[in-house]
Amino acid sequence: MADQKLPTRAEDFSEWYNQLVLKAELADYAPVRGCMIVRPYGWALWENIQQALDRRFKATGHVNAAFPLLIPRSFIEKEQSHVAGFSPELAVVTVGGGEKLEEPLVIRPTSETIIGHAYAKWIQSYRDLPVLINQWNSVVRWELRTKLFLRTLEFFWQEGHTAHATLEEAEAETRQMLDIYTDFAVNEAAVPVIPGRKSASERFAGADQTYSIEAMMGDGKALQSGTSHNLGQNFAKAFGIRYLDREGALQFCWTTSWGLSTRFIGAIIMVHGDDQGLILPPRLAPTQVVFVPIYKTDEEKAQVLDAARKASAALLAAGIRVRTDERDGVSPGFKFNDWEMRGVPLRIEIGPKDVAKGSVVLARRDKPGREGKSFVPQEGLAAAVVKTLEEIQKALLERARAFRDANTREPKNYDEFKAAVETGFALAFWCGSAACEARIKEETKATMRCIPLEQSGGKGTCILCGQAAAEKGVFGRAY
Numbered sequence: 162m163a164d165q166k167l168p169t170r171a172e173d174f175s176e177w178y179n180q181l182v183l184k185a186e187l188a189d190y191a192p193v194r195g196c197m198i199v200r201p202y203g204w205a206l207w208e209n210i211q212q213a214l215d216r217r218f219k220a221t222g223h224v225n226a227a228f229p230l231l232i233p234r235s236f237i238e239k240e241q242s243h244v245a246g247f248s249p250e251l252a253v254v255t256v257g258g259g260e261k262l263e264e265p266l267v268i269r270p271t272s273e274t275i276i277g278h279a280y281a282k283w284i285q286s287y288r289d290l291p292v293l294i295n296q297w298n299s300v301v302r303w304e305l306r307t308k309l310f311l312r313t314l315e316f317f318w319q320e321g322h323t324a325h326a327t328l329e330e331a332e333a334e335t336r337q338m339l340d341i342y343t344d345f346a347v348n349e350a351a352v353p354v355i356p357g358r359k360s361a362s363e364r365f366a367g368a369d370q371t372y373s374i375e376a377m378m379g380d381g382k383a384l385q386s387g388t389s390h391n392l393g394q395n396f397a398k399a400f401g402i403r404y405l406d407r408e409g410a411l412q413f414c415w416t417t418s419w420g421l422s423t424r425f426i427g428a429i430i431m432v433h434g435d436d437q438g439l440i441l442p443p444r445l446a447p448t449q450v451v452f453v454p455i456y457k458t459d460e461e462k463a464q465v466l467d468a469a470r471k472a473s474a475a476l477l478a479a480g481i482r483v484r485t486d487e488r489d490g491v492s493p494g495f496k497f498n499d500w501e502m503r504g505v506p507l508r509i510e511i512g513p514k515d516v517a518k519g520s521v522v523l524a525r526r527d528k529p530g531r532e533g534k535s536f537v538p539q540e541g542l543a544a545a546v547v548k549t550l551e552e553i554q555k556a557l558l559e560r561a562r563a564f565r566d567a568n569t570r571e572p573k574n575y576d577e578f579k580a581a582v583e584t585g586f587a588l589a590f591w592c593g594s595a596a597c598e599a600r601i602k603e604e605t606k607a608t609m610r611c612i613p614l615e616q617s618g619g620k621g622t623c624i625l626c627g628q629a630a631a632e633k634g635v636f637g638r639a640y
């Protein structure tokens with residue numbers, strides 16, 4: 162078992178994360194520096210994330226499509242702040258089929274430009290609006306410092322792109338998608354997030370307004386976990402996305418974009434994991450329940466496997482994602498550790514005594530040891546399992562929320578602020594000036610994560626300069 166052990170989170174959180182990703186077989190390093198191979202277990206988790214989001218997108222009228230990977234370089238240059246923001250990260254194709262290309266092609270870092278080009282063709286009249294399209298794809302950004310899932314050259318995500326007749330509709334869409342991300346994070350991933358507005362310096366390149374959901378990781382640092390942008394008319398003007406309104410006048414559209422990526426897997430790992438490995442929220446776990454049969458003799462084996470298979474079939478029929486670990490030649494103890502590393506929410510142990518008694522042992526991943534164990538009859542097992550999975554889902558959210566709240570302070574002065582961002586978040590009044598924001602970042606390494614949509618009200622003074630301030634921001638060191 163020695164090679165299975167992770168460094169503890171307390172001794173080296175970063176290395177704990179790196180080794181967990183590899184040992185839980187979520188992802189692996191690729192031959193190209195900074196790229197990532199997502200292994201089947203990691204991809205199964207991503208598929209469950211996709212389904213939970215896609216369901217919500219479609220319920221709000223969005224449809225999926227696919228736009229090309231290659232974008233003419235001139236497209237990227239059409240929107241001024243977009244090109245300024247993305248140029249340093251572009252991967253450019255200059256040769257195709259052995260010939261130097263007349264115009265270099267960019268591998269999409271995001272798709273506003275190519276989609277803007279298509280929308281300019283497709284949208285003629287107010288009757289064509291709104292256009293509500295999403296795509297599931299991967300994008301490439303040439304990052305220098307990389308970490309599996311959190312920051313890789315190529316990553317997987319969804320990018321939604323919508324076009325509207327008015328600013329109000331575009332803003333409503335931007336906020337609706339932020340709400341959907343919040344609902345997904347809280348109710349599917351058990352990750353409590355703070356939805357809020359970004360400061361100007363943290364906005365997406367080309368956006369008038371950027372909103373994000375921010376989560377606190379197990380080391381107290383922040384992870385931006387999803388973003389939604391109101392692009393105003395910036396891309397509409399750059400690409401000529403126009404429509405004839407009801408009066409027959411030509412108007413520019415108002416567009417939005419929004420995305421959530423495989424980075425979110427990093428959030429799940431760092432919010433819920435412990436020193437034994439991953440802990441997955443039941444709603445997203447590829448395997449929700451694993452049966453571990455326990456036996457010594459061949460006769461016991463036959464009995465126990467038979468009972469495990471029957472019980473497993475009953476759970477499967479109840480819609481539970483279940484598997485039975487029938488591996489020979491590895492001990493039950495090894496199997497326990499193995500599934501704990503992979504974060505399976507519930508383990509069911511079944512041995513000869515359990516068969517005789519018609520019961521099984523449930524062991525919760527979120528509560529190691531005796532505390533998380535219970536004896537349950539095989540009769541009616543599916544209902545007991547469904548209930549336990551719901552309890553685990555709820556307990557994970559509560560634990561994560563309690564941790565975040567315990568590590569979020571409302572400092573009264575700048576010294577308290579500096580101490581707060583050493584270990585977690587500081588919720589503090591900020592005057593809104595970029596100068597204060599920059600100085601705070603320089604002196605404390607903490608950035609303004611977002612201005613929470615929910616404000617406790619009242620006015621105060623900026624934590625740094627003492628000027629009047631109307632809103633509080635969440636500050637923290639971020640991934």
Ligand SMILES: [Zn+2]
Nearest residue numbers: 592597623626
């Ligand atoms: Zn200030």
